Amino acid sequence: xxxxxxxxxxxxxxxxxxxxxxxxxxxxxxxxxxxxxxxxxxxxxxxxxxxxxxxxxxxxxxxxxxxxxxxxxxxxxxxxxxxxxxxxxxxxxxxxxxxxxxxxxxxxxxxxxxxxxxxxxxxxxxxxxxxxxxxxxxxxxxxxxxxxxxxxxxxxxxxxxxxxxxxxxxxxxxxxxxxxxxxxxxxxxxxxxxxxxxxxxxxxxxxxxxxxxxxxxxxxxxxxxxxxxxxxxxxxxxxxxxxxxxxxxxxxxxxxxxxxxxxxxxxxxxxxxxxxxxxxxxxxxxxxxxxxxxxxxxxxxxxxxxxxxxxxxxxxxxxxxxxxxxxxxxxxxxxxxxxxxxxxxxxxxxxxxxxxxxxxxxxxxxxxxxxxxxxxxxxxxxxxxxxxxxxxxxxxxxxxxxxxxxxxxxxxxxxxxxxxxxxxxxxxxxxxxxxxxxxxxxxxxxxxxxxxxxxxxxxxxxxxxxxxxxxxxxxxxxxxxxxxxxxxxxxxxxxxxxxxxxxxxxxxxxxxxxxxxxxxxxxxxxxxxxxxxxxxxxxxxxxxxxxxxxxxxxxxxxxxxxxxxxxxxxxxxxxxxxxxxxxxxxxxxxxxxxxxxxxxxxxxxxxxxxxxxxxxxxxxxxxxxxxxxxxxxxxxxxxxxxxxxxxxxxxxxxxxxxxxxxxxxxxxxxxxxxxxxxxxxxxxxxxxxxxxxxxxxxxxxxxxxxxxxxxxxxxxxxxxxxxxxxxxxxxxxxxxxxxxxxxxxxxxxxxxxxxxxxxxxxxxxxxxxxxxxxxxxxxxxxxxxxxxxxxxxxxxxxxxxxxxxxxxxxxxxxxxxxxxxxxxxxxxxxxxxxxxxxxxxxxxxxxxxxxxxxxxxxxx
Amino acid sequence: xxxxxxxxxxxxxxxxxxxxxxxxxxxxxxxxxxxxxxxxxxxxxxxxxxxxxxxxxxxxxxxxxxxxxxxxxxxxxxxxxxxxxxxxxxxxxxxxxxxxxxxxxxxxxxxxxxxxxxxxxx
Numbered sequence: 001x002x003x004x005x006x007x008x009x010x011x012x013x014x015x016x017x018x019x020x021x022x023x024x025x026x027x028x029x030x031x032x033x034x035x036x037x038x039x040x041x042x043x044x045x046x047x048x049x050x051x052x053x054x055x056x057x058x059x060x061x062x063x064x065x066x067x068x069x070x071x072x073x074x075x076x077x078x079x080x081x082x083x084x085x086x087x088x089x090x091x092x093x094x095x096x097x098x099x100x101x102x103x104x105x106x107x108x109x110x111x112x113x114x115x116x117x118x119x120x121x122x123x124x125x126x127x128x129x130x131x132x133x134x135x136x137x138x139x140x141x142x143x144x145x146x147x148x149x150x151x152x153x154x155x156x157x158x159x160x161x162x163x164x165x166x167x168x169x170x171x172x173x174x175x176x177x178x179x180x181x182x183x184x185x186x187x188x189x190x191x192x193x194x195x196x197x198x199x200x201x202x203x204x205x206x207x208x209x210x211x212x213x214x215x216x217x218x219x220x221x222x223x224x225x226x227x228x229x230x231x232x233x234x235x236x237x238x239x240x241x242x243x244x245x246x247x248x249x250x251x252x253x254x255x256x257x258x259x260x261x262x263x264x265x266x267x268x269x270x271x272x273x274x275x276x277x278x279x280x281x282x283x284x285x286x287x288x289x290x291x292x293x294x295x296x297x298x299x300x301x302x303x304x305x306x307x308x309x310x311x312x313x314x315x316x317x318x319x320x321x322x323x324x325x326x327x328x329x330x331x332x333x334x335x336x337x338x339x340x341x342x343x344x345x346x347x348x349x350x351x352x353x354x355x356x357x358x359x360x361x362x363x364x365x366x367x368x369x370x371x372x373x374x375x376x377x378x379x380x381x382x383x384x385x386x387x388x389x390x391x392x393x394x395x396x397x398x399x400x401x402x403x404x405x406x407x408x409x410x411x412x413x414x415x416x417x418x419x420x421x422x423x424x425x426x427x428x429x430x431x432x433x434x435x436x437x438x439x440x441x442x443x444x445x446x447x448x449x450x451x452x453x454x455x456x457x458x459x460x461x462x463x464x465x466x467x468x469x470x471x472x473x474x475x476x477x478x479x480x481x482x483x484x485x486x487x488x489x490x491x492x493x494x495x496x497x498x499x500x501x502x503x504x505x506x507x508x509x510x511x512x513x514x515x516x517x518x519x520x521x522x523x524x525x526x527x528x529x530x531x532x533x534x535x536x537x538x539x540x541x542x543x544x545x546x547x548x549x550x551x552x553x554x555x556x557x558x559x560x561x562x563x564x565x566x567x568x569x570x571x572x573x574x575x576x577x578x579x580x581x582x583x584x585x586x587x588x589x590x591x592x593x594x595x596x597x598x599x600x601x602x603x604x605x606x607x608x609x610x611x612x613x614x615x616x617x618x619x620x621x622x623x624x625x626x627x628x629x630x631x632x633x634x635x636x637x638x639x640x641x642x643x644x645x646x647x648x649x650x651x652x653x654x655x656x657x658x659x660x661x662x663x664x665x666x667x668x669x670x671x672x673x674x675x676x677x678x679x680x681x682x683x684x685x686x687x688x689x690x691x692x693x694x695x696x697x698x699x700x701x702x703x704x705x706x707x708x709x710x711x712x713x714x715x716x717x718x719x720x721x722x723x724x725x726x727x728x729x730x731x732x733x734x735x736x737x738x739x740x741x742x743x744x745x746x747x748x749x750x751x752x753x754x755x756x757x758x759x760x761x762x763x764x765x766x767x768x769x770x771x772x773x774x775x776x777x778x779x780x781x782x783x784x785x786x787x788x789x790x791x792x793x794x795x796x797x798x799x800x801x802x803x804x805x806x807x808x809x810x811x812x813x814x815x816x817x818x819x820x821x822x823x824x825x826x827x828x829x830x831x832x833x834x835x836x837x838x839x840x841x842x843x844x845x846x847x848x849x850x851x852x853x854x855x856x857x858x859x860x
Numbered sequence: 861x862x863x864x865x866x867x868x869x870x871x872x873x874x875x876x877x878x879x880x881x882x883x884x885x886x887x888x889x890x891x892x893x894x895x896x897x898x899x900x901x902x903x904x905x906x907x908x909x910x911x912x913x914x915x916x917x918x919x920x921x922x923x924x925x926x927x928x929x930x931x932x933x934x935x936x937x938x939x940x941x942x943x944x945x946x947x948x949x950x951x952x953x954x955x956x957x958x959x960x961x962x963x964x965x966x967x968x969x970x971x972x973x974x975x976x977x978x979x980x981x982x
Contacts, residue, residue, distance in 0.1 A: 017914070025917040028946060032895045032913050052912025060918055 090393025487800025
């Protein structure tokens with residue numbers, strides 16, 4: 001190799017060394033290389049040089065980084081307030097964002113626990129004319145789909161049930177599922193032990209078998225593998241345990257035990273919509289294809305079974321959309337968007353702090369530059385400093401997130417789907433690391449930019465004050481952005497808080513105070529109808545006379561609580577047209593005579609159920625005021641005939657007030673009530689109004705039930721207020737979280753305003769001093785500073801309000817009783833934030849007003 | 861600003877890295893430039909220790925920072941050509957450090973000798 005080429009290669013290779021090192025020693029090293037080229041054998045020289053180069057350049061880099069790190073730590077330690085503020089600010093940003101990301105990750109990003117989940121669909125029956133979007137399917141319809149549809153690899157179904165587990169230990173009532181034999185293979189989950197159900201076990205007289213959930217297996221049977229093959233007593237009869245299912249089998253939700261779904265078409269009614277249908281699409285079949293195929297089948301069935309199927313069609317959605325409804329996704333997206341502003345705000349603040357510091361250090365920088373330090377080296381120092389801050393902030397943030405996630409999990413586990421899956425894992429930590437790095441880079445750039453343009457002479461001459469117009473502009477823009485973010489968050493939080501408040505004050509239609517509810521399911525085998533009726537009559541009789549209880553009743557379901565929510569269509573007597581359009585869908589309940597008195601639901605007309613309604617005579621019904629108006633207008637309906645879609649006739653004995661049945665944010669729905677215990681549902685809810693704390697009545701209730709049947713469990717024992725709180729928990733969570741974020745952002749913004757103004761006052765000390773020396777009042781100087789700060793604040797407020805207005809559609813869907821562009825909210829929030837900004841301006845302004853002109857001028 | 865300590869204790873630098881001690885020895889009696897140092901070390905060790913350019917200048921950089929050696933004004937290398945070279949010489953602090961290191965090594969050697977680990981000279 002010619003010497004010239006070798007030297008050129010060597011020169012190129014020297015770029016491996018840190019810049020400063022190369023600048024210092026490159027000529028020497030090249031001269032040395034040239035000398036060795038002349039004196040030594042190239043074949044030996046090159047390998048030696050290359051090896052040396054790799055080792056020593058790496059060493060130089062490490063050494064330099066280590067030095068930079070030491071230097072950075074020393075500088076940070078020397079400014080403890082600044083460092084603590086920066087690290088805490090970053091920790092807040094990283095922690096808040098990571099915590100919410102852990103929720104987004106668990107709920108929206110983690111795949112469902114089934115292989116190829118995209119091919120799994122949930123199928124509902126719909127009746128658009130009656131405004132029914134998602135309804136359960138009837139067993140005969142499901143069987144017809146199964147026979148006719150070619151687009152599914154498997155189509156299965158499940159229904160809810162409840163079983164009383166007796167035998168060893170306390171009697172316990174278990175949430176259960178009746179599943180088709182193909183549900184487990186369809187989901188492609190493997191039993192942990194044993195097997196899935198067999199098709200022959202679906203038959204009406206198939207073997208009596210059961211599958212336990214992992215949870216129940218561990219809780220009740222101490223994870224004993226020998227339980228498989230043994231029999232346990234369910235609803236008073238023995239069933240053989242054939243398998244243990246993993247946690248992924250969540251159908252129906254929270255079920256702990258499963259039995260085969262018995263399909264007996266001879267006993268099923270096509271109009272009885274009771275089961276949930278799920279399916280796995282055949283490979284290559286799209287959702288749209290499957291949907292249109294099944295819709296065509298449903299349309300044909302309307303012709304074949306006009307009596308039950310007219311007006312009914314189908315709808316399907318991917319599993320994911322079913323399990324995580326759009327409402328939840330919107331709420332999470334809003335939250336995540338909001339919380340993403342927090343690290344941004346933190347970032348802006350730290351950049352601001354660093355910037356102010358870089359300016360105050362510009363003299364030091366200039367001196368170092370003058371002494372021969374390269375700009376590159378100084379930039380490296382600054383970057384190291386901001387990286388150290390970012391890393392420390394990231395670690396503190398991850399710790400914060402770890403605690404926050406534990407709190408969030410508790411808060412959210414019940415109120416959002418997959419809430420129990422929330423945890424800190426590798427993706428979540430990677431996310432925290434990612435945002436720390438991004439924020440570190442973002443806020444590190446500002447002072448870097450400044451250093452790159454530092455004017456040496458200017459900095460040395462000015463005694464450290466180098467406030468140029470551009471930099472001033474940059475800092476001000478940062479503060480405006482902070483205030484704008486805080487404004488947006490505060491408006492969002494305020495809207496959600498109002499929405500939550502409205503929910504709490506929503507007219508329920510009953511009085512929830514001091515009500516205790518508990519569910520009982522009497523096994524039909526042990527309690528045929530008459531026996532069950534006697535059981536409930538005796539229970540209510542005992543409770544009514546118990547101390548501390550003012551009223552007691554039973555119902556097939558209580559508002560907001562557990563129970564049966566199905567609706568039925570009622571026919572308006574004013575039309576002879578029997579089309580579905582003239583039907584009114586109404587919720588129905590079976591209630592005992594004292595239900596309305598216990599719940600404090602007002603009787604509007606007629607009478608409540610009495611003993612005369614319990615026999616076989618007549619068909620009494622009570623309806624809600626809303627249903628009465630829908631069907632009969634303003635006429636007096638007491639004593640009138642009432643006809644259900646299924647052609648059954650009743651006589652209206654009374655009209656009662658409207659009640660919010662399903663949710664606080666849903667208007668009361670039309671309702672009809674049938675007398676109990678003449679009619680009973682397998683699961684009934686006992687409601688009692690206590691004279692004191694309703695939860696104290698729980699022991700009493702348990703003892704009364706035990707006196708009647710020691711093997712009969714009660715479950716879901718809750719106060720009515722607890723049911724209502726659960727219903728409002730999502731709204732409360734949203735409001736709470738956004739309020740926390742808004743407060744954090746507001747604190748950050750206030751610190752931002754304060755920082756920038758303080759800095760500005762320091763920079764202008766001599767100018768302000770001269771003003772005072774020339775006769776300006778302290779108040780004039782203060783006004784000058786206040787004006788500077790408030791101008792920024794007002795611009796920020798305006799930008800934030802515009803931003804909130806632009807984003808109003810996003811938040812609208814989760815609001816109740818308040819509009820996303822509510823002017824009152826906007827004005828109140830902006831006014832409050834203006835006051836906070838004014839307070840943040842006061843200290844620097846006060847300081848400016850107290851500048852001693854002599855002292856200020858002497859500093860020149 | 862980085863401040864140099866007034867008069868550091870030479871003991872605090874011990875043990876000196878091999879390259880540093882060799883460079884100090886090479887500069888003991890005369891000022892040398894980089895290549896000359898490298899050659900001197902190679903000659904003295906019979907070619908066993910050949911400092912690479914990176915090791916050499918890395919060590920020189922650190923020794924300058926620690927005040928063990930100092931630079932003398934650049935001048936041409938009379939022996940070879942008229943290219944201007946940087947020359948280095950030992951400072952008094954460097955001399956103290958080298959002596960301390962020598963004493964440390966000598967102590968170590970006498971221990972080794974006492975237990976018979978040192979080969980007898982021929």
